[in-house]
Amino acid sequence: MNDRDEILVRIRDLSVTYHTRLGPVSAVDHVSFDIRRGEILGLVGESGCGKSTLGKALLRMIAPPAEITGGQILFEGEDILTFDERRLRDFRGRKASMIFQDPMTSLNPVQRVEDHLVEAVEVHEQKVDRANVLERVATLIERLGIQKRRIHDYPHQLSGGMRQRVMIGLGLVLNANLIIADEATTSLDVIVEAKLVDQLREIRDQYGVSILVITHNIALVAEIADRVAVMYAGHLVEMGSVYQIFDHPLHPYTRGLLRSVPSIKLDDQEELYKMAGEPPNLTHPPSGCRFHPRCPDRMGLCSQSQPQLREVAPGHWVQCWLYQDHPEKESPTLEVTE
Ligand code: SF4
Numbered sequence: 001m002n003d004r005d006e007i008l009v010r011i012r013d014l015s016v017t018y019h020t021r022l023g024p025v026s027a028v029d030h031v032s033f034d035i036r037r038g039e040i041l042g043l044v045g046e047s048g049c050g051k052s053t054l055g056k057a058l059l060r061m062i063a064p065p066a067e068i069t070g071g072q073i074l075f076e077g078e079d080i081l082t083f084d085e086r087r088l089r090d091f092r093g094r095k096a097s098m099i100f101q102d103p104m105t106s107l108n109p110v111q112r113v114e115d116h117l118v119e120a121v122e123v124h125e126q127k128v129d130r131a132n133v134l135e136r137v138a139t140l141i142e143r144l145g146i147q148k149r150r151i152h153d154y155p156h157q158l159s160g161g162m163r164q165r166v167m168i169g170l171g172l173v174l175n176a177n178l179i180i181a182d183e184a185t186t187s188l189d190v191i192v193e194a195k196l197v198d199q200l201r202e203i204r205d206q207y208g209v210s211i212l213v214i215t216h217n218i219a220l221v222a223e224i225a226d227r228v229a230v231m232y233a234g235h236l237v238e239m240g241s242v243y244q245i246f247d248h249p250l251h252p253y254t255r256g257l258l259r260s261v262p263s264i265k266l267d268d269q270e271e272l273y274k275m276a277g278e279p280p281n282l283t284h285p286p287s288g289c290r291f292h293p294r295c296p297d298r299m300g301l302c303s304q305s306q307p308q309l310r311e312v313a314p315g316h317w318v319q320c321w322l323y324q325d326h327p328e329k330e331s332p333t334l335e336v337t338e
Helices: 051-058 085-094 113-124 130-143 148-152 160-172 190-207 218-224 242-247 252-259
Strands: 007-020 023-036 040-044 066-075 096-099 178-182 210-215 227-232 235-241 310-313 316-318
Touching: 007 051, 023 051, 023 066, 023 210, 023 227, 023 235, 040 051, 040 190, 040 218, 051 066, 051 096, 051 178, 051 210, 085 096, 085 113, 096 160, 113 130, 113 148, 113 160, 130 148, 130 160, 160 178, 160 190, 190 210, 190 218, 210 218, 218 242, 227 242, 227 252, 235 242, 235 252
Parallel strands: 040 210, 040 227, 096 178, 178 210
Antiparallel strands: 007 023, 007 066, 227 235, 235 316, 310 316
């Protein structure tokens, strides 16, 4: 078996609910998927679709008024939802880490780069030899493309791209197996973003780490990901290899997302496609398929009954009645070409 076929994280039936004054909002609703060891998985969807909530749930960083209301997150076979505080702290540093859009909110402005990294090791490892750790930190920083001397800098002295790499380093210094990058390139300019994307790929190749890239930028995912998961209104609606999603998108929402990406080939006269309608209010989600009020392919059945996520070709999953049989269905199942 290839390393990349091995499952690192199994998410099963995961639900996260926000308790608001207007009622419960099911931001993540019975979502199941796997993250393979050493893969880059892109998680995409519009703002408010639940992708960042899902990312935080993977590290159990969900705080009131939100709550994980069901499911399992099996990391190397162990359900992190059962961990006590001590095990959770250890898991967050040594096994998985997260980088956010603005690294300044995670880095301590009065601590040098070196202090951040050394402290991460000292908190999580026992009997630490400081000289040894300093050498480890300096080597890591160089491998991340930052000059060794910059480890004496404070976060504000670094560029945005360097700060993101320091955040990645905080996970790698402890040999984390999973890095979750939540809109990590959004605040960077395109040149720095392209460099960071290259580096994420190099890091995956060198360290064999799995990377979950959460973004609304579908073009970024096309460049970096091995597989792609598409979320809509708290549901996982399609998942497959980057080729399956970009060359043979099946779910009408995925097709709409791809058509909405500006292309340099776009004719002057041609208007950019705009998906009809707005994402739903999740205090009162639409009945049946949550996408039905906006879907150009909807059938009568779609507003009455919710389709399940089904594997329609090897590794290609879709949650849509177009690809599933139902006695009340008005049109025949479409043929899937891979
Ligand atoms: Fe559209 Fe129906 Fe498929 Fe939903 S189930 S995406 S409404 S065709």
